[in-house]
Every structure is written in C-alpha cells, then in structure tokens.
Amino acid sequence: MKLIEDLRNIEELKDCICAECQDNRVYVTIADQAENILILDLDKYYQKLEDTGETLASLDCLIIQFCQENRYNVYLVELKNVESSSAMSTKKKRVVPKKFPNCFDDFMSIRYKDYFLSPDYQLNIKLMVVAASVNDVRTKSVRLDFIDQLPVFTFNGNVYAISKEEPFPTISRANCEAL
Numbered sequence: 518m519k520l521i522e523d524l525r526n527i528e529e530l531k532d533c534i535c536a537e538c539q540d541n542r543v544y545v546t547i548a549d550q551a552e553n554i555l556i557l558d559l560d561k562y563y564q565k566l567e568d569t570g571e572t573l574a575s576l577d578c579l580i581i582q583f584c585q586e587n588r589y590n591v592y593l594v595e596l597k598n599v600e601s602s603s604a605m606s607t608k609k610k611r612v613v614p615k616k617f618p619n620c621f622d623d624f625m626s627i628r629y630k631d632y633f634l635s636p637d638y639q640l641n642i643k644l645m646v647v648a649a650s651v652n653d654v655r656t657k658s659v660r661l662d663f664i665d666q667l668p669v670f671t672f673n674g675n676v677y678a679i680s681k682e683e684p685f686p687t688i689s690r691a692n693c694e695a696l
Contacts, residue, residue, distance in 0.1 A: 518583050520638050521555045524629070533562040538578035541598040543649050545580065548689040555581040559620065573619045584693035588639045592688065593620050597648040614667045617644055617679065621672040634673055644670065644677050649684035 524530060535558045538545040547554055556578055563575040580592040595616055625633035633640065646664060669678045 518552070519587070520589055520632055521553075521581055521583055524555055524557075524581070524632060527629075530557060530562070532565070533558045535561075535578075538580055538594055538596070540577045540596040543596040543598045543647055544685060545578070545592070545594055545596075545645075545647065546685055546687040547580075548687050549582060553583040553690075554688070557581075559624065562624075573623060574615045576616045576620050579620065579624070580688060582688060582692065584641075587637055588693075589641070590688075590692055591633075591640050591642045593617060593642065593644045595646045597646065599648060613646060613664075614679075617670050617677075621670060625672065640673075642672065642675070642677055644679040645682045645686065646679055647682045647684060647686060 525534065535556050536551075537547065538556050540560075547556070557580075558577070559575040559579055560577055563573050566572075576593050577596045578592070578594040580594060582590040582592070584590060595613055597613075632638070664679050664681050667679055669676045671677075
C-alpha cells in the first residue's frame with residue numbers, strides 16, 4: 518500500500534485524486550475496497566499545467582490497485598463516448614495513441630519516476646480504451662478496429678499493447694491474479 522499512500526500525500530496530486538474513473542457517461546467500475554485503489558484524473562492534472570504553458574494530450578485516468586506486498590496493477594485508461602464507430606473521427610483516432618506515451622514518458626518516467634520506476638514496486642500495467650455509445654436510453658459497444666493498427670509501447674523495458682474493452686469494465690480483487 519506504500520505506493521498508493523505516498524502518491525496520495527503528494528500535494529500537487531491531491532486535486533487529481535477522484536473516487537471514480539468516468540468521462541461523459543463511460544466509466545470503469547471499481548469493485549475493490551477504496552483503500553486498495555487510487556484513481557488519478559490525468560486530464561485534470563494536465564489541465565492545471567496548461568496554466569504554465571505545458572500542454573500534453575492526456576489519458577482520462579490512471580488507476581493503481583494494491584494487490585499484495587509491493588505488487589500493484591496499474592491501469593492507463595482512455596474513455597470515449599461516441600455515437601458510432603464511424604463517429605470516432607480521424608482526429609480522435611490520431612490523438613488516442615499519443616496519450617499513452619505521454620503518460621509513460623512524462624508522468625511516469627519524469628514527473629513521478631521515483632514511484633513508477635522504483636525497483637521497490639512490481640507494476641503490472643494494462644493499457645485500456647473503453648468506448649461506447651451511451652445515451653439516456655441505451656448503451657452499445659463501439660468497434661475500435663483502428664487500435665489493432667497502433668504500435669506497441671515500451672516502458673521500463675517492457676512492451677505494452679492497448680486493449681479494447683467492452684463498456685464498463687470492472688476492476689476487482691480478481692484482477693490481481695489476472696494481470
């Protein structure tokens with residue numbers, strides 16, 4: 518739990534800690550005890566930096582889940598509510614892959630490297646895009662075929678690919694064994 522406790526105590530992150538990972542009616546369900554989870558709103562974090570002239574495309578959430586001892590699951594999450602697969606504009610398709618390396622290269626490797634690159638922690642990382650068409654009446658999955666053409670990403674000597682998730686995936690204790 519030390520990683521989560523340490524990050525919770527960083528003053529510049531306190532405004533970015535949130536109880537849920539959601540954006541425009543698309544969300545990730547959390548089914549674990551609140552003390553085992555830390556959700557950071559990366560959009561909010563980088564919006565604060567815009568005041569200083571820094572602008573980076575950012576993911577919606579970074580979720581850290583305590584599993585055991587010094588082992589954690591880390592989820593890098595992008596959420597999209599779009600009318601249909603075809604409504605996922607070319608611009609949005611180009612921006613999505615930039616958000617993951619920005620998180621790896623800036624947030625995790627520079628700003629908070631003492632935590633995310635520390636040999637004291639074993640991090641199992643998963644990259645997720647959750648897209649759905651959500652309105653007041655229905656929810657339906659959206660095809661994300663363009664993700665299959667995206668490159669893999671490298672962080673701390675490991676290679677990661679983005680996974681396409683059905684609407685409203687759940688993070689629970691069972692995820693500690695699955696990743």
